[in-house]
Amino acid sequence: MVERILIDETTTTSSEIVIGRFGTAPEVSVVLAPRPSRQRVALLTHDGATRVAARIEDELRRAGLTVATRQLPDREAAKTLQTAEATFLWLNDLGMTRDDTIVAVGGGALTDAAGFIAATYLRGVEVVLVPTTLLGAVDAAVGGKTAVNVGGKNLAGVFRHPERVVVDLDVLDGLPRPLLIEGTAEAVKAGLIADPVLVDLYEHAGLDAALDEVVPRAMRVKAAVVSGDFREGGHRAILNYGHTVGHAIETATGIPHGHAVAVGMVAAGAAAESAVGFAGAQRQRRLLEALALPVAAPAVERQELHRLMALDKKRDRSGIRMVLLRDIAEPTVVTVDAATVDAALDAIGVA
Ligand SMILES: NC(=O)c1ccc[n+]([C@@H]2O[C@H](COP(=O)([O-])OP(=O)(O)OC[C@H]3O[C@@H](n4cnc5c(N)ncnc54)[C@H](O)[C@@H]3O)[C@@H](O)[C@H]2O)c1
Ligand SMILES: [Zn+2]
Structure with a gap:
């Protein structure tokens, strides 16, 4: 093939x-x-x-x-x-x-x-x-x-x-399994932002999902997004799903990138539930767990995450921007208020 x-x-x-x-x-x-x-x-x-x-x-x-x-x-x-x-x-x-x-x-x-x-x-x-x-x-x-x-x-x-x-x-x-799991975080992200069939594949087969299906689908998502927005002026930002909170956790705790993105997606799921009525937060959390990805943050101070998110270069002047899902494969980029950020951090167990 x-x-x-x-x-x-x-x-x-x-x-x-x-x-x-x-x-x-x-x-x-x-x-x-x-x-x-x-x-x-x-x-x-x-x-x-x-x-x-x-x-x-x-x-x-x-x-x-x-x-x-x-x-x-x-x-x-x-x-x-x-x-x-x-x-x-x-x-x-x-x-x-x-x-x-x-x-x-x-x-x-x-x-x-x-x-x-x-x-x-x-x-x-x-x-x-x-x-x-x-x-x-x-x-x-x-x-x-x-x-x-x-x-x-x-x-x-x-x-x-x-x-x-x-x-x-x-x-x-x-x-090796750890490298498979790390990459799976980004592959499932591609499904969550743009390809419901990819999400289904992972829900049915977990980490045994055939790479012959998964890899072309995930690569097609990335290729399509960057074809439309090579220099990251707009639409390409959806690839940062899970990365606003994820990057902050990665920097603060040093956990592997794929793990941080998984936790970040759980946080974004809760933020989306509160800000845009996303109904799939629990489904997403179960899926990530089934893929042996973490769904809660390691011990880290809330203030530290706030500081790191404010430093993140993807932030705009008015506040923290997050990619949220209205539904699976319906991403939207929004500037979130403090209550939404709190909901996101609550969901991943940040004290
Ligand atoms: N350019 C981009 O758009 C983009 C997007 C995402 C990530 N990145 C970058 O990608 C890097 C992370 O990539 P990564 O996760 O592949 O890590 P990596 O390249 O650091 O590789 C991780 C480890 O896997 C080993 N390895 C490579 N192939 C292997 C194989 N077939 N079997 C066993 N071991 C193998 C490597 O030697 C290394 O020790 C980061 O630097 C990140 O910034 C770039
Ligand atoms: Zn990433």
């Missing part, structure tokens, strides 16, 4: 998403669009993805390309200017030109860093992202946001779609 989703992006490049089951490795034609002037491929990868990267490297070599692989530091350590600089120098030593291609194989941290490097090396070379985590596939690799952390997380970056995103469901099927 191979799914192709086309994102139309008139102001920069267009971007193609290819989803399939590729056994040992995707063929060259799946990874790269034909381009006779391309001679070299620089593969960037990190710890959890080295085996997948090695197989892709073999495949590209057999097709006659000159391939070099570089392992970036794991997790957020990849997303630094120092790593970017060292990689620019390495690319230059390889003789990489604008006709050549960077292929990034790894989780969201790796693809964010590689996307930034590819967007800025020689003012931009072709980049193909091969996300190897569920979160990377359904969220980080799609949408053209690249970044490094400079003091603040994702403080510096550019918007630029990858030319292609290649998702191998055989790789995702082998994910």
Whole structure:
């Protein structure tokens, strides 16, 4: 099964998403669009993805390309200017030109860093992202946001779609359970904001939901939203469902992002119940619990969350903005009053 989703992006490049089951490795034609002037491929990868990267490297070599692989530091350590600089120098030593291609194989941290490097090396070379985590596939690799952390997380970056995103469901099927659960938070979020069938799938099958169904659906949601609003002027904000309270909890307590988003969605559910009459808050909570996601905040002070939410860059001048659901797949972005924020924090057990 191979799914192709086309994102139309008139102001920069267009971007193609290819989803399939590729056994040992995707063929060259799946990874790269034909381009006779391309001679070299620089593969960037990190710890959890080295085996997948090695197989892709073999495949590209057999097709006659000159391939070099570089392992970036794991997790957020990849997303630094120092790593970017060292990689620019390495690319230059390889003789990489604008006709050549960077292929990034790894989780969201790796693809964010590689996307930034590819967007800025020689003012931009072709980049193909091969996300190897569920979160990377359904969220980080799609949408053209690249970044490094400079003091603040994702403080510096550019918007630029990858030319292609290649998702191998055989790789995702082998994910360790914690990584599966983290990615599931963002996948179920896609369903809650835009795809009731995806919500049904998770309600029926829980964490056993077939990735062949889940991944294309969640990626289609993200692709559709960013196609309509590449630079996050308006509609793209719905992707931040669960993230207003979620980010604050993540920053205050250090719990994993997917967990924080799940708790944030429970908070948003209660806020929506109080502010826009959402009737699905309990249903959402049960679903997240069934997916082994947390539905209550760890010990954290209410005041601290208020402070962090006020700092959040998505805030507008008049108050805290949240994505709320009127119904499943009917999101709305509203500036919420203090009583609504209180209802949200009450629901997740913040004292
Ligand atoms: N650009 C965006 O729009 C966007 C959206 C969401 C998240 N992000 C970014 O994504 C990052 C988080 O991504 P993540 O959750 O994939 O984390 P990650 O990239 O840090 O990877 C987590 C761990 O999984 C390992 N790993 C990767 N593939 C594996 C596999 N197949 N099997 C086993 N282990 C594997 C990695 O080596 C790492 O240790 C954050 O930096 C976040 O800012 C970006
Ligand atoms: Zn997120």
